[in-house]
Amino acid sequence: MSIRLQREKLAAMPKKVDHHARRTRIADALIRVAARHGLEAVSLRHVASEAGVSTGMVQHYFRDKNAMMAFALRAVAERVQDRLERARPDALPPKESVRGFLMQLLPLDTERAEEGKAALAFQAHAAVHPDVAGAVLPDPAPLRAHIADLIRSARAARTGRTGRTGTEADAGHAGGPDPYSAAVVLLALAEGLGTQILTRECTPEDAVAALDAQLDTAFG
Amino acid sequence: MSIRLQREKLAAMPKKVDHHARRTRIADALIRVAARHGLEAVSLRHVASEAGVSTGMVQHYFRDKNAMMAFALRAVAERVQDRLERARPDALPPKESVRGFLMQLLPLDTERAEEGKAALAFQAHAAVHPDVAGAVLPDPAPLRAHIADLIRSARAARTGRTGRTGTEADAGHAGGPDPYSAAVVLLALAEGLGTQILTRECTPEDAVAALDAQLDTAFG
């Protein structure tokens, strides 16, 4: 028992370490460096010192720099995904639920601002290195489909029907554009507003106002 | 006369060169490098060889790398601005005029895709280096105001009035959200869709469809 206590509390831990945890710790350090100084400042030594480890350890857990970058790229994507899952308020009406989603995508506090800067840097990286990006980035379709479903159900509730609408064409009727386009618009808008906040082209207040205005028009 | 011909045709030109033209040529090379390999690949030597000049010449025209980056950052912003000016179709009805603007912001051909990748890289750079960005990036307000004016005039035409609306609050009436928010939405949406195209999260067709849907709701 005392052995086990030592193994878990002290940092002796000489064998059988949690590889994923180690990699995640290094990736977190990489993300902090990227968020503060850009991807240009991401080097093995800099990341290692930010993580408080040796460069040898970084080399032990990542074959090369590209592997480390790819892992970190996936890590930020998963972070955003996790925050979206955690902020999923299914009990709320559809419009507020969607609003909750989209607000999570805006860099409104310092934590999300850091995350957003890192994500922006990785977007630029992904645009120039499609191979690593395509293998690692998540499919945006499920989120779009979920938002579109919420829009559909809200419109169905407004027109008196309770269930989800069927497969008929939604475009063109009084409810506005088809839900899928409306979902694409909302998500791309949140992303655009987010980067404009980070580049100081837009104040957070204006961004929230614009997003709310768009939510009003999307949900009628 | 023969002297003048030589001075203009041959590349002798030993004195009195156009500094701005030289800097622009170097900045263009930097933009190409950034668009193809990212800002991480931007070095004095790489840019110089892309421009077909020596690194000594680059050093002659830029105090240091930061000055070169700042000049290139402004150059891309001016390029986009120039394309917007050139594509300004004042004779068209407001909605089509705005559509012309926004379509210019989407990376729909290879030329604008390259420009967009460079712009995306510079956005990430600007988010992390606010000092250089703030001193160099253009104010987004005029463009927003122009789009808002076009929306206002379109709505005025629809309600039968001919002139621009006055200073009364536009928000909340049947025309939709206030024109300023609608303009912010349209511009941020175009930017978000643009980066999603570059990162392959979105097809150009979906982006155009989403933008057209938003134009329909913004202009009624």
Add this chain to the structure above:
DNA sequence: GTTTTTCCAATACGATTGCAATGTAAAAAC
């Protein structure tokens, strides 16, 4: 016990980086 494997620190190496220093040739100023 011995052996093997895992984990990591330290170091070394060639390439590349930003930048300073130097040299030179031609135009401009006189």
Add this chain to the structure above:
DNA sequence: GTTTTTACATTGCAATCGTATTGGAAAAAC
């Protein structure tokens, strides 16, 4: 004419880069 200034090209240098290599300490396998 001479002198000065501009416009580069070339070279050198210290720092940093990614990565390969070496070594050793400790757990696991035997």
